[in-house]
Amino acid sequence: MTVKTSELNNLAAHEIVRGIEAGAFTAEAVTRACLERIAAREKTVKAWAFLDRDHALAQAWALDSEPVRGPLHGVPVGVKDVIDTADMPTQMGSPIYDDHRPGADASCVALMRAAGAVILGKTITCEFAGSTANVTTNPIDPARTPGGSSSGTAAAIADHMVTIGFGTQTGGSVLRPSSFCGIVGYKPSYNAVNRAGLKFAAESLDTIGLMTRTVADADAMGAVLTGRATVVGKGAPDRPRIGLCRTYLWPTAEPATVSAIEDAARRLAAAGAQLTEVALPDRFDRLGAARDVLNDYERAHAMAYEWNSHRDRLSPGLRRAIENGYAMDLARYAEAQRLAADCRGRLGPVFDGCDVLLAPCVPGEAPVGLASTGDPKMQGLWTILHVPTITLPTHKGPNGMPVGIQLVGAPGADTLLLAVADWVMSRLGADR
Amino acid sequence: MTVKTSELNNLAAHEIVRGIEAGAFTAEAVTRACLERIAAREKTVKAWAFLDRDHALAQAWALDSEPVRGPLHGVPVGVKDVIDTADMPTQMGSPIYDDHRPGADASCVALMRAAGAVILGKTITCEFAGSTANVTTNPIDPARTPGGSSSGTAAAIADHMVTIGFGTQTGGSVLRPSSFCGIVGYKPSYNAVNRAGLKFAAESLDTIGLMTRTVADADAMGAVLTGRATVVGKGAPDRPRIGLCRTYLWPTAEPATVSAIEDAARRLAAAGAQLTEVALPDRFDRLGAARDVLNDYERAHAMAYEWNSHRDRLSPGLRRAIENGYAMDLARYAEAQRLAADCRGRLGPVFDGCDVLLAPCVPGEAPVGLASTGDPKMQGLWTILHVPTITLPTHKGPNGMPVGIQLVGAPGADTLLLAVADWVMSRLGADR
Numbered sequence: 001m002t003v004k005t006s007e008l009n010n011l012a013a014h015e016i017v018r019g020i021e022a023g024a025f026t027a028e029a030v031t032r033a034c035l036e037r038i039a040a041r042e043k044t045v046k047a048w049a050f051l052d053r054d055h056a057l058a059q060a061w062a063l064d065s066e067p068v069r070g071p072l073h074g075v076p077v078g079v080k081d082v083i084d085t086a087d088m089p090t091q092m093g094s095p096i097y098d099d100h101r102p103g104a105d106a107s108c109v110a111l112m113r114a115a116g117a118v119i120l121g122k123t124i125t126c127e128f129a130g131s132t133a134n135v136t137t138n139p140i141d142p143a144r145t146p147g148g149s150s151s152g153t154a155a156a157i158a159d160h161m162v163t164i165g166f167g168t169q170t171g172g173s174v175l176r177p178s179s180f181c182g183i184v185g186y187k188p189s190y191n192a193v194n195r196a197g198l199k200f201a202a203e204s205l206d207t208i209g210l211m212t213r214t215v216a217d218a219d220a221m222g223a224v225l226t227g228r229a230t231v232v233g234k235g236a237p238d239r240p241r242i243g244l245c246r247t248y249l250w251p252t253a254e255p256a257t258v259s260a261i262e263d264a265a266r267r268l269a270a271a272g273a274q275l276t277e278v279a280l281p282d283r284f285d286r287l288g289a290a291r292d293v294l295n296d297y298e299r300a301h302a303m304a305y306e307w308n309s310h311r312d313r314l315s316p317g318l319r320r321a322i323e324n325g326y327a328m329d330l331a332r333y334a335e336a337q338r339l340a341a342d343c344r345g346r347l348g349p350v351f352d353g354c355d356v357l358l359a360p361c362v363p364g365e366a367p368v369g370l371a372s373t374g375d376p377k378m379q380g381l382w383t384i385l386h387v388p389t390i391t392l393p394t395h396k397g398p399n400g401m402p403v404g405i406q407l408v409g410a411p412g413a414d415t416l417l418l419a420v421a422d423w424v425m426s427r428l429g430a431d432r
Numbered sequence: 433m434t435v436k437t438s439e440l441n442n443l444a445a446h447e448i449v450r451g452i453e454a455g456a457f458t459a460e461a462v463t464r465a466c467l468e469r470i471a472a473r474e475k476t477v478k479a480w481a482f483l484d485r486d487h488a489l490a491q492a493w494a495l496d497s498e499p500v501r502g503p504l505h506g507v508p509v510g511v512k513d514v515i516d517t518a519d520m521p522t523q524m525g526s527p528i529y530d531d532h533r534p535g536a537d538a539s540c541v542a543l544m545r546a547a548g549a550v551i552l553g554k555t556i557t558c559e560f561a562g563s564t565a566n567v568t569t570n571p572i573d574p575a576r577t578p579g580g581s582s583s584g585t586a587a588a589i590a591d592h593m594v595t596i597g598f599g600t601q602t603g604g605s606v607l608r609p610s611s612f613c614g615i616v617g618y619k620p621s622y623n624a625v626n627r628a629g630l631k632f633a634a635e636s637l638d639t640i641g642l643m644t645r646t647v648a649d650a651d652a653m654g655a656v657l658t659g660r661a662t663v664v665g666k667g668a669p670d671r672p673r674i675g676l677c678r679t680y681l682w683p684t685a686e687p688a689t690v691s692a693i694e695d696a697a698r699r700l701a702a703a704g705a706q707l708t709e710v711a712l713p714d715r716f717d718r719l720g721a722a723r724d725v726l727n728d729y730e731r732a733h734a735m736a737y738e739w740n741s742h743r744d745r746l747s748p749g750l751r752r753a754i755e756n757g758y759a760m761d762l763a764r765y766a767e768a769q770r771l772a773a774d775c776r777g778r779l780g781p782v783f784d785g786c787d788v789l790l791a792p793c794v795p796g797e798a799p800v801g802l803a804s805t806g807d808p809k810m811q812g813l814w815t816i817l818h819v820p821t822i823t824l825p826t827h828k829g830p831n832g833m834p835v836g837i838q839l840v841g842a843p844g845a846d847t848l849l850l851a852v853a854d855w856v857m858s859r860l861g862a863d864r
Contacts, residue, residue, distance in 0.1 A: 196735075305541075
């Protein structure tokens, strides 16, 4: 492998590990390439909440001085700033936590370190992983939102400032920014990735998401976090069964998304996929409202400390959301939980005839303006169902902005989802 | 109300609030009475991980200088030391967290403060809420275990050092110590009490539990934490439908528990309860093993930071448990999650004919010796089902030690459970 040192920030994780193992370059060189890209571009992109060059390089030097530690040896990682790090502040996108230093790494961070990753820095999040936009821009067009709330991780990976990273999804905070910025965003099955050390938004929805530029890297991260073997490149279904599932949100899809999904369906069928149409049971159209109920009720309770002790330092939007949550009746919350459980119990037949669903991910391209991070509904429907989902950067809209498709797996069927996603990506290609 | 100042530590929460409102005594006097009891008894009971008299009194003074803040105004609370407090250390029962100070209160602590409670101090937990015993003794017989892992909260409440408190249950860590020490231990429905600020043991099982000396106090705490109205004293079912559910663990019940459950069933029927026998579906007998799988897999991942950075400061027992967890296949974990979801989906018919189940809570009296905290199986069966459960101190064993019964509610039916529990307690009385 010959790669210019100045281009090491463009590599995928497996290429980095292979290159370091082969002696083609060092972990330090990879980290330096990322830091240089950040130095050149951060003024525009504004992806980082905390970055200490020396500390990042010290991690890389330590790795260069020891045998290969694990499957992510030397790979730079960006960590959304609602996930605890023992050696860096965790500021939650809120002045309440200025310079706050947790006592421990979150589980997902510690597992990355044990696999050899370099924790490059903390990426900008919307205030407490909510919907109040932060300063990050879309690296493809800085006049547009990168999406949120995992804005910094999405923008940094899309801009090749870092190789892989963590987001969190409570509504659509991993899949939407990934789609808007043109990267791979993978939300594992609920419960698959341990959440110790995560600041909760709404705990019955919160899922740690894996953000990358390739499906293989998402697979590699998932393998490290759950102790399973990788699956990408080890044989996908020959003719994957793909259920085209427009969902009840289809009327809200803009032409860019309609054409992305229909083009994907057509070309995947032509490539050998067994395509069917899948309709969700009627009551699933109430899941969006139920998700909002869970979100608001749990959010208000999770923020009890900040609400009682630092109310004046919360944004007006978050204050309103918390007020809504406290005003909500427990009975209404319990009813939303029952609907969610009931719908999860009805997923068996939905996946009976297919390996994955193909569904819209976002209404369309990233909207112009930084005040809103976009519409979470198409992602949130699957978050409340606890199923694994992944967005792939397969299409572009009329303004040349990315429009990702979404693939959805059955509960716990993460490895099948990833294997099919790799098959799909290889058939559709990137950057169309 | 006339109560001797020296006996204020014996009151229930609602008596404290009423007395302060009526001007019969102050929050300071209540806190002082608890502190005096602790000074007299802590050498034997060893319930407290952190206690700062001046800080406790300062909270009480602040309450005495303002109007009644909420429904727990002036009530002293003990907080298990795996739950974050912004103004006190949170040490997890582990030297790794000596003097560790979190940046925020846990949700449940912040909600108690907003309701007017005095956070008296932090109570001793087994190491990271696991099964490695700590130093707390059973206040009724210091040669016996208080149970665990919420050892300190149970012992402190039983010994009248504090009025109410928090525990956490992943297996049986709320119900078992409550039964062993002779208090009321209530594990709400999973998801009902927000866990922001809780150190996770196994997040798909961990439930914050409410520990008290009366059912009314458990109800009052639950109301504050979830925003619902209280139910105790506002009309219970006339003839509650109680399903006697011996469970597949009945053969492990000692004579003390057999006679407690059978005596309870007989006397409740005589008092007007509609008693039926309820058998759990066959596959439920696999839930105990499934709980262990979830516990071990999730525990290992939740402890990734401590495992990687402080392994030598973990106890040998916890190191073994974490090793087991990392050695466990993800597929086995996923299978246990599927069984749990499947059994939860079968609870409808179980509760079709009854308001609550009457089930054994513990094999028998608290065992002699402090090396083990006792057997969690009879409590853990219900933890994995996510249903609300409560133990009531209705019976005693051959050595005069408490043997609690267990009442179990349908998923989300916490208020019905509490209303029936109050009915049951009033029919059976305490200290038999």
